[in-house]
Amino acid sequence: MFSRWNWVACGFYLLLNICSPDASGGLVQSCGHIIPESPVLALGSNFTALCILNESCLDFGNIYASQIIWKIKNRLVPKEQYREINRTVSSVTFNDTSSLATPLTCNILADGQIEQNIYGITVTVGLAPEKPKNLSCIVHQVSRFTYVMTCTWNPGRHTFLDTQFRLRYSWPEEIFPDCIPKDVNNSCTITDIQFFVNTEIWVEATNALGKAESDHLVVDPIDIVKPLSPQNVSLTSGILPTVLQLCWENWISDAVMMLKFNIRYRIVGDTNWLEVPSEDTASTRTSFSVQGLRPYTEYAFSIRCMKEDGVGYWSDWSEEKTGMTIEDQPSKGPPIWRIIDSSHSPAFWTVHLLWKALKPFEANGVILQYEVTVRDKSSLSSPVKKYNVTSTNHTLELREGTYEVTLVARNSVGASPPSVLLIPASNSKAPVKNLRTLPKHDKLWVGWTAPNSYVLKYVIEWCLVSSSSDCIIEWQIALGDVQGIDLKGIKPFKCYLITVYPLYADGQGSGQSVKAYLKQDRPSKGPTVQTKKVGKAEAVLTWNHLTVEEQNGFIRNYTILYKTIDGNETVVTVDPSKTEYTLSSLTSDTLYTVRMMASTDNGSRTGPDFTFTTQKFGKGEIEAIVVPVCLAFLLIVLLGVLFCFNKRDL
Amino acid sequence: PHPRPGPRRDSSLSPHTGVMPFVALLLLQRRPVAGRALLVTGSGCPSHGLCRSNVQEQTRRQVAVLNATAQELFSLYLKCQGEPFSSESDKLCNPAGIFFPAFRVNRTSERKEVMVAMYKLFAFLNASLGNITRDQEELNPMAKELLERLHNTTKTTRGLISNLTCLLCKNYNIFQVDVRYGDSSKGKSAFKKKQQGCQVLRKYVQVIGQAARVLLPHLSPS
Secondary structure: OOOHHHHHHHHHHHHHHHOOOOOOOOOOOOEEEEOOOEEEOOOOOOOEEEEOOOOOHHHOOOOOHHEOOOOOEEEEOOHEEEEOOOOOEEEEEEEEEHHHHOOOOEEEEEEOOEEEEEEOOOOOOEEOOOOOEEEEEEEEEOOOOEEEEEEEEEOOOOOOOOOOEEEEEEEEOEEEEEEEEOOOEEEEEEEEOOOOOOOEEEEEEOOOEEEOOOOOOEEHHHHHHHHOOOOOEEEEOOOOOEEEEEEEEOOOOOOOOOEEEEEEEEEOOOOOOEEEHHHHHOOOOOOOEEEEOOOOOOOEEEEEEEOOOOOOOOOOOOOOOEOOOOOOOOOOOOOEEEEEEEEOOEEEEEEEEEEEOOOHHHHHOOOOOEEEEEEEEEOOOOOEEEEEEEHHHHHHEEEEEOOEEHHHHEOOOOOOEEEEEOOOOOOOOOOOOOEEEEEEEOOEEEEEEOOOOOOOOEEEEEEEOOOOOOOOEEEEEEOOOOEEEEEEOOOOEEEEEEEEEEEEEEEEEEEEEEEOOOOOOOOOOOOOEEEEEEOOOHHHHEEOOOOOOHHHOOOOOOEEEEEEEOOOOOEEEEOOOOOEEEOOOOOOOOOEEEEEEEEEEOEEEEOOOEEEEOOOOOOOOOHHHHHHHHHHHHHHHHHHHHHHHHHHHH | OOOOOOOOOOOOOOOOOOHHHHHHHHHHHOOOOOOOOOOOOOOOOOOOOOOOOOOOHHHHHHHHHHHHHHHHHHHHHHHOOOOOOOOOOHOOOOOOHHHOOOOOOOOOOHHHHHHHHHHHHHHHHHHHHHHHHHHHHOOOOOOOOHHHHHHHHHHHHHHHHHHHHHHHHHHHOOOOOOOOOOOOOOOOOOOHHHHHHHHHHHHHHHHHHHHHHHHHHHOOOO
């Protein structure tokens, strides 16, 4: 059916395809090949490739190994690196593969200097893997019964090749499936681990250039456990005011691992943690009573655990659990003092009792009320008066006398020890001596010398001196064995009046006072000077003292500065207690300018200028001139009249 | 002939999770493997470096763990099998009907004898637990906690066998111990599979407590 010519055409077509120089494979055969095919070479090593021509291609006309040229990435390889092995084989050598790129091609210059590619190979250059180092493993408890072991290592230098890492582990009699890291080359997690069997662990790194193995680690996984922190932590109060009981659940059974614990706690609001001594929690337990706490105080607790023998890792700290200790009775009585106002009548006093609220660690709860008891010691038959007060002050109207005031603070548990204040009829006992102050950064230190008699305590009063408002007293108590105290809350550049009273068992000393500044400054304004009286050669100057708010310190002196228009300035220093000064030896009928400066220890401030003109004539000078002149005139007139009369008579 | 231990798992000293030994038994027409412990000197124990002085304490801890978890495992097993096992376990789970290695040692027995008895016991248990686990995966695939506990117990048993192999080889040069395994549950009905499992586990609870008591003086730190 097929014609003869069709068969011939097909055969010719087939022959043509077979003999085609196209080296793409299939029915087409390449003219040569390179060995090795796609090598992987160590960086810096030497390498020789051979291009081998097929015998069949030699017939295409004058194709010999001597015509072969090598190229790397289309760049010609120097002919010095070639060697003609024989008619059909050419080699190329590279002494250092660092310069080798891909692809490496074998080409030939055929007749007519036409370059034709014979074969090409890809060349991969890299490094053998380094020995993995620093292999370490930790077993994490991820849930109650589940543990995973994560091992990490240093994979070593970059190899530029595909390098596989495997974490291998085995028992004496059993090798387990390798752990293949996912997406990383320096860690792997094993989920199937068993405690209490010595396990050998190591890392193997493999690539086309070789293999390296880390040092082998032999460990019982029970010795590298990081447990979960104790769970379901709870706090129970009410046992004692200074005790809270902590309870928790261990998620590792005693059979697997005995535990030890660290318990830490802090007062809520404070950042400092306190720790229960570790020796007290060095064995497996599920509860612990923490003692020595403050009553009625909120605490936060946290706990962690690890293997009892200290081998392994501490768990994370558990979530904080807060709890409050119960109330206890107040530990001390409130400090108490009084301010006596006898201004309206010396025989009757208005006594303002003042006391300070207890600090939380003294109150030990919520103070519900204060109980004040007043006993008249001058008259034993007088009934004791009792008052229940919810504020921290109470005012009494008392007849002048000696009283004993007792104060207790009461909360839901009980009453504090009593604070006792003796209010004697007069402060006749010895006062303190040598009262002085000294600024100390932001505090003002007040010191005194104790009297000879035994002092129970001292009361230090202070108030801000002001020209526009009353001196509101603040006070503080110091023990009888101290002779100095720091006052806090003192503001700079403000004048304070400080008074110290010694309190004895049977009376009270009179108060000694001193004024003080924490810090002085120059006055905020200078004195305003004016003349009270101006004469021919003198002028009386007057001024007002600066208010205490304007002074900013103790005024050490005033300075008067005065001058004429073209004269030198004269300076006079005046005692700070004065409010008048007379300038003398002034020039008459002259304009003077005067100003005043007030000075403290920290500077001076000058007031506004004031001008005045001295008088031309002194006091009585005009009379001294006019009267004689008038008298003289009168005399002359009289003499003249007398003369005229005498002349007529003649 | 008994195969000598090689670098990997040995069928006589490191039994698999239960399947292969049963094949071996089948081939031997389910006759107990006869044999005696052979005292061999000089050949050295495989993986000597991992056979350290702490292996005694490790073995004691493993037995303690198994003892602490055995009753819970058994109770959970009964619960997961449902009726009548939950309510009639005394009758159904009587281990008299099955083979269980004798554990006739006490605190005064020779340590070597105790170690060999332990090996036989746990080799048997390892195989049995493997069977029970396979059956439960088929019968109770949703009983995740039971399967997890069976798996953990099997793992601990495997570790225990590894340590016992160390102890026997290192201290007594014993590296061949004849072990007899129980009947396979393959091909049995679901009820029979459940019953065989509970019989083994019930006996296991009894024997593991005994093993823990016996082991204490032999493996306490000296």
